[in-house]
Amino acid sequence: MALDHGDPGDAPSTPPPLTPIAITTRPSAADEARTIAAATNTATLATLTADGGPWASFVTYGALDGQPVLCVSRLAEHGRNLAADPRASVSIVTPELPSDPLAGARMTLAGIAERPTGAEADAARDAHLAAVPAAKHYIDFSDFTVWVLRVERIRWVGGYGRMDSATAEQYAAAAADPVIPSAARAITHLNDDHADALLDMAKARGGYPDATAAVCERADRYGLDLRVTTPRGIAVTRIGYLAPIDSIGELRSATVELTRVSREG
Amino acid sequence: MALDHGDPGDAPSTPPPLTPIAITTRPSAADEARTIAAATNTATLATLTADGGPWASFVTYGALDGQPVLCVSRLAEHGRNLAADPRASVSIVTPELPSDPLAGARMTLAGIAERPTGAEADAARDAHLAAVPAAKHYIDFSDFTVWVLRVERIRWVGGYGRMDSATAEQYAAAAADPVIPSAARAITHLNDDHADALLDMAKARGGYPDATAAVCERADRYGLDLRVTTPRGIAVTRIGYLAPIDSIGELRSATVELTRVSREG
Numbered sequence: 001m002a003l004d005h006g007d008p009g010d011a012p013s014t015p016p017p018l019t020p021i022a023i024t025t026r027p028s029a030a031d032e033a034r035t036i037a038a039a040t041n042t043a044t045l046a047t048l049t050a051d052g053g054p055w056a057s058f059v060t061y062g063a064l065d066g067q068p069v070l071c072v073s074r075l076a077e078h079g080r081n082l083a084a085d086p087r088a089s090v091s092i093v094t095p096e097l098p099s100d101p102l103a104g105a106r107m108t109l110a111g112i113a114e115r116p117t118g119a120e121a122d123a124a125r126d127a128h129l130a131a132v133p134a135a136k137h138y139i140d141f142s143d144f145t146v147w148v149l150r151v152e153r154i155r156w157v158g159g160y161g162r163m164d165s166a167t168a169e170q171y172a173a174a175a176a177d178p179v180i181p182s183a184a185r186a187i188t189h190l191n192d193d194h195a196d197a198l199l200d201m202a203k204a205r206g207g208y209p210d211a212t213a214a215v216c217e218r219a220d221r222y223g224l225d226l227r228v229t230t231p232r233g234i235a236v237t238r239i240g241y242l243a244p245i246d247s248i249g250e251l252r253s254a255t256v257e258l259t260r261v262s263r264e265g
Numbered sequence: 266m267a268l269d270h271g272d273p274g275d276a277p278s279t280p281p282p283l284t285p286i287a288i289t290t291r292p293s294a295a296d297e298a299r300t301i302a303a304a305t306n307t308a309t310l311a312t313l314t315a316d317g318g319p320w321a322s323f324v325t326y327g328a329l330d331g332q333p334v335l336c337v338s339r340l341a342e343h344g345r346n347l348a349a350d351p352r353a354s355v356s357i358v359t360p361e362l363p364s365d366p367l368a369g370a371r372m373t374l375a376g377i378a379e380r381p382t383g384a385e386a387d388a389a390r391d392a393h394l395a396a397v398p399a400a401k402h403y404i405d406f407s408d409f410t411v412w413v414l415r416v417e418r419i420r421w422v423g424g425y426g427r428m429d430s431a432t433a434e435q436y437a438a439a440a441a442d443p444v445i446p447s448a449a450r451a452i453t454h455l456n457d458d459h460a461d462a463l464l465d466m467a468k469a470r471g472g473y474p475d476a477t478a479a480v481c482e483r484a485d486r487y488g489l490d491l492r493v494t495t496p497r498g499i500a501v502t503r504i505g506y507l508a509p510i511d512s513i514g515e516l517r518s519a520t521v522e523l524t525r526v527s528r529e530g
Contacts, residue, residue, distance in 0.1 A: 042366045044309030044356045046319035049375075054311035054319050056356035058371040058422070077373075077420060091309045091321035100399040101307045106323040108342075110314075134365040155342060157323070 015232035017207025023240025025222045029156040029164035030174035033107045034066045036094050036156070038176035041131040043068060046089040047081035055081055061090070062124075062131035066171055068092075068109065068149040069116075069124045071135050075143050086113045088149055103159045111152035111168075115145060124148050182248040183219040190216045190224075190255065197259040202228045204262035206237040221245050224255070280497035282472025288505025290487045294421040294429035295439035298372045299331045301359050301421070303441035306396040308333060311354040312346035320346055326355070327389075327396035331436055333357075333374065333414040334389045336400050340408050351378045353414055368424045376417035376433075380410060389413050447513040448484040455481045455489075455520065462524040467493045469527035471502040486510050489520070 027035065045059045057078040061068040068090050072079040082088060089110040097104040116124040124146050129135055138144055154166040166174070190198060195214070202214035206226055213229040223240035241254040242261070292300065310324045322343040326333040333355050337344040347353060354375040362369040381389040389411050394400055403409055419431040431439070455463060460479070467479035471491055478494040488505035506519040507526070 042358075042362070044311075044321050044358075046309075046311035046321035046354075048317075048319050052313075052317060053352045053375065054313050054354050055373065055375060056309050056311035056321060056354040057373050057420075058356050058358050058366075060366050087318045089311075089319050089321040091323050093307070093309075093323050097307070101323075101325050101397070102399065108320065108322050110318065110320060132366070134367065155322075 013233065014235050015208075015230055017235070017237065018209055019207050021207040021238055022205035023223065023242075024238050025240045025244070026238060027177050027220050027222060028166065028170065028174060030154060030166035030170040031177055032105065032158060033109070033154050033156045033166060033171060034174045035177040035180055036092050036105055036107050037063050037066050037068070037109075039181055040092065040095050043090040043092045045070065045072075045078055046091070047078050048085045048087060049077070049081060050084065059090070060128075060132040060135065062127035062129070064120075064124050064127045064148060066174070066176075067151050069128045069131075070113070070147045070149065071128050071132070071139050071144055072147065073138075073141070073143045074145060079143075079145065082113050082147060083145075086147075087111075088113045088147075090149060105156075105158045107154065107156040109149060109151045109154055109171075111150045113147040113149050116148045120148070121146065177220045178246055179219055179221045179248055179251065183251070186248060186251050187216050187219055190219075194255070194259070197255070197262070198224075198226060200262040201239045201258055202226050202237060205258070206239050208235065208237060219251060224258075278498060279500050280473075280495055282500070282502065283474055284472050286472040286503055287470035288488065288507075289503050290505045290509070291503060292442050292485050292487060293431065293435065293439060295419060295431035295435040296442060297370065297423060298374070298419050298421045298431060298436060299439045300442040300445055301357050301370055301372050302328050302331050302333070302374075304446055305357065305360050308355040308357045310335065310337075310343055311356070312343050313350045313352060314342070314346060315349065324355070325393075325397040325400065327392035327394070329385075329389050329392045329413060331439070331441075332416055334393045334396075335378070335412045335414065336393050336397070336404050336409055337412065338403075338406070338408045339410060344408075344410065347378050347412060348410075351412075352376075353378045353412075355414060370421075370423045372419065372421040374414060374416045374419055374436075376415045378412040378414050381413045385413070386411065442485045443511055444484055444486045444513055444516065448516070451513060451516050452481050452484055455484075459520070459524070462520070462527070463489075463491060465527040466504045466523055467491050467502060470523070471504050473500065473502060484516060489523075 043061050045057050047055050049055050091108050094105040152168050154171045157163040198214040202211040203209045208228045210230045211228040214226045216224050217227050218225040221244050227236050245254050306325050308326050310322050312320050314320050356373050359370040417433050419436045422428040463479040467476040468474045473493045475495045476493040479491045481489050483490040486509050492501050510519050
């Protein structure tokens, strides 16, 4: 039995689908984590103080194959902490949080911080500078050290009830989603001008033949997340494209195709 | 000798003031930390995993006399961590970071998380709900616990070269600045319409009689931070009001007064 929140008795219930969902493919937890890592350049680092206590501090980072590249001063507490014990964790929050912060996506990467050497040192320095241009003013100061977090454990939380873990191997093999960061305008367009098509998708392919409205909440390389209204309540469902896409430019033809097959019945 | 960054040789130098600065009063590190704590409702929590490693995770919080009030599920890793070892730290970043993230203000609070009891439990619950309205949907779920972080150590970083520590006593006795969060429009007005007055302040009271331009970067209850341009380079200086103010509504008369005394010579 899966653990679930203890229900105080008044939690809204979600209506289940009435028919099979055609294509449920979606980014893996590792893909989601890589997407968040690629979306910003600020994080919070957790390190261990001299007495083994946890220490949270704000940092900037670049990413080298998804692994955070930090540039911290040994004069700062987190720099001293890493030098004494390289165990570290970073929490990264997706930019543009919704008004309910816990509905937003975030993740934790945990592992060991190492000073890169040789060619990796150059690549790590470049990755940090590419993400944090202002670092050019201090990255060569003698008290600053570049660290690569060797990610061993990944915990992704996509919002309420959407969370999963990933292994280091899964994270290394994953990729940032090419569609999510640039989909905002296309989603607005779908909702403003093609609500009828979204509703047809929800009815024919999303498992909710009783849907009366459908709103697109997200588009990624594998499909759309739709929030559907039914007489039984509100649910979230998945409309996978007929084939994955590689860029936002392919979203229009993918949704036109979905509309066509939804209306063929 | 104070530790300083190892200079690679090309760091810009800051011209020192040529005359005494009239009033240098500014918020303490504890006041600055309280101001950040009051400015938002999201933080990153650092806790200890079962094997004593650091774990960074996104949380929401309210504040009870500046002490973060968390509401976390024991089903989440950070909830399990706190239950096993209550040592904790939170990092809070001021909203609206500048384009160079490390120029922004942030702080770390470290201490021990405790479950409040009695009247404090009610006050903590209310403080969390006031800051995080969505928590009403889950705060009474049986797996959620309200924790108050008993703050023992404070580290504030206001930006490059502006940082200080504070004790628990200083933090408890401090107060959030009533002017900083609402000063943006007034600062724009000062810079757009009263650049001559700011320049006169910088010359007469800010220590830079050779200033050729002055831009207000911040206003707080004790005064203004000005960035001054001189033939010797760019510096930041302080223009304290003749008396502290308690609200943004008093800023106009305080700056009119500063302009008058600056021009009296």
